[in-house]
Amino acid sequence: MKKGLEQFMTPFRMIISSYIFSMFLFSFLLWLPVSQQPGTNLSYLEALFTSVSAVSVTGLTMINVSESLSYTGVFFLALAMQIGGIGIMSLGTFVWMLLGRKINLSQRLVIMVDQNQYQFSGMVRLLRGILLLALGIELVGALILGTYFLQYFETAGQAYYQGAFAALSAFTNSGFDVTGQSLIPFANDYYVQFIVILLIFAGAIGFPVLIELREYFLGKHRGFTFSLFTKVTVTTYFLVFLAGVAGIWVLEGNSYYDGMAWHQQFFYSVFNSATARSGGLSTMDVSEFTLPTLLFMSMLMIIGASPSSVGGGIRTTTLAVMFLTIRSFALGKSDVKVFGRELHPEDKQKAFIVISFFLAGLFTSIILISAFEQGNNNIALVDIIFEASSAFGTCGLSTGVTPDLTSGSQILLMLMMFIGRVGILVFLFSVKRKETQSYYKYPTERMIIG
Template sequence: MTTPQPPPESRTIRRRRMGTTEIIVRELRPSRAIGSGSLRSLSGFAIALAVGTGLLMLPTAAAAGRTTTFIEALFTATSALCVTGHVVFDTQAHFSGLGEVIILLLIQVGGLGYMLGTTVILWAMGRQMGMRDRELLRLYYGAPSMTETLSFARTIALYTFAFEGVGALILWGRFLADGRPVGEAAWWGVFHSVSAFNNAGFSVTGNDMVPYQTDYVALSTIAILVIFGGLGAIPVLTLMRHRSWRRLPLDNKLIFMTTSALIVGGTLVFGALEWTNQATIGAVDPGHRGFLAFFQAVMPRTAGFSAVPIDMLHDETKFFTIALMFIGGAAGSTAGGVKVGTFSLLLVAMLATFRGRDEAIVLRRQIPDRVIRQALVIALGGIAVVFAFSMALTIASDGETFIDVMFDTVSALGTVGLSTGPTARGNTGVEVLTILAMLVGRFGPLVIVLEMNRQRRKSTYRAPEDSIRLG
């Protein structure tokens, strides 16, 4: 009978009496810093960005008498593809109809995502996706299993087009009632509906939503599109399928609860801070002030529309808006930020620590320590990136206040698009840094999540514990 051999991954430990411990460990191949899934996502967006930049530089993409430089085209394409909404000039005034169509297509591609866009194409062609692509989609959009990934992707596409279609019809009616020609009203309806649902914030009215700040229907439609785009298809469709709050997964419950709390709390705080500001909401009647406060509380998460001049907000309101932009929307949605799931998990972990508990429990469910550590990595990484880009943009900006620079920094990193002005001053250094911030904000959290969930060999060796003084 042959003696069974230990697996190659095992450790051989020999002990000598009163001697040292010898550990023979098989040397493992170094793991790549970035997995194939992350590289596929980044390469797909890079191709779309290059194509979009080239198309926006075409003379026919600009209005008569205008030209678009490489940096301006790259900035606009990045902003559209990252569904941010930052602009270096007015979209309606600078771009032709073709240019606006290109921007809209980039928004749609960026909102649905490269992999989901590929899924729709393959679905139409009747082809199948590979296992790696399915796993990437599952991690990004939250499909519960590998077998359901394709059906979830198709449902997300239908969910997106349904909301955008209904929103376009409603907005078309409102713009038509405002006196716009039929064709222009229809185009405005489609453009703003797609921009709102994808949380992009691009507008072709010439002055954002400020001309329509008294139009309840138009602003309500845009706010609803932004909310449902920021929630993502999975939680909404899961709720519709189960029709029961108790049967929802914990992830979906936290998304709905945190989003509702941020909208209600944001409305109250924004209204209280700006109630008497005649340059924003203070000039309208009290009933409409509350509605505008609601609209402005929804937009930082993470659309870039605004019904009031952002540069006229009080500094304390800007600081509060920065917090909303940093949090963002739900994972797997069109929103940016560190995501409401990360924010809610950190709150739960903080409360558990204050109470002296070893487990973080919410809604009768225990959160694994690994997930809390991942949330902490995303949040601390986000804070570090905000400080780094804020410092760089402060150096590059000329005479801008720090609160305005930080506002635009978090807006770019959170793919929001609200701006107090620094990105539209014609400063090339600021434009380049903002481009980098938008790319980091859009793809940074995705790459981190994909890499933290990538399969790796687990170590069987544990180091001895020790303590560090805190406080």
């Protein structure tokens, strides 16, 4: 019986089960009266939706956190965001290490899968580096923002409380806030926006990239060179970011930005490009943007962050591999080369699978939500597209329609947030059967494509 269970619980299914357990656990914790403000009576669906959104570090919510949750509830919410951001298996293994227990081979394998790594060795060292970097960045961000917030809040406790939560929310790209208005109160404070953008970048760029940057600046290894992953990830991430800034600025130049000073237009564009990738925080009501901009930002949310980060979406490397493959095909080349290296054929196949599954799932969800919301005149098609893209990309930006959706649509959004957080490949690998060796092959025949 035990052997059969071990065979069934593959590392992929272990990760899936851990996230599901955590989401239900925090839903019950948030549903407790002690977690709610006096006079608040959250339904279990609201508590579950908030829990799923926090563990998946998305930020879509049916409630106003500052008005609905007590300090105890905010603590549970922050804990769910932290666990979801760093990774359930990673934090669980860290606790195991603190208890003085050894990390066996099966646990190392689960960490490898949870962090999207290919090499089996060095998992514990990688985990230690991730935790120290994440907690260190969050602490520095909390101190900087908390100290700066002393001018905004009456007491130091309130200032550092707001600063700590904002830093956690920005780094984990979870998009929650305890101001009740996201970052709209700081729409004209470019210092706060700059710090938050840096924290969003740090969380979304990928933990392996942060670790390599730390090793480079500390100079521990002579002749240190960045990995292909880091080169492709950083290049793609910031090219898409710059394209987002330019796109939003151009699309809204004669609309929402009309009459604004250039620096206001610039910072609105910069912040929205950064947060649309996975951050979920906002300095304005995004529903005031025009239709082209909302669709453009939906595309940014679909692209998302980098692999092995706190963000979702198809991820930057998937976009890069897709673009490079198309470019090579157009040039009549069968191989794909970048930065003096040649991509593995399996990586090209994975990129195609991720994009295909993501787009198929996204369009299916848009159709289903549209069906659920028939007769709801408050929900436009662009709202559904934006909401679905935000959920699947684990971004958290919203035009404000989340509480107005039917229960069927909200449950579907929870499923999308869940798949977006665990990752499409992990989700697909968790449902596949055990591989069996094929002892024969059929004759090969060409297929007309395109």
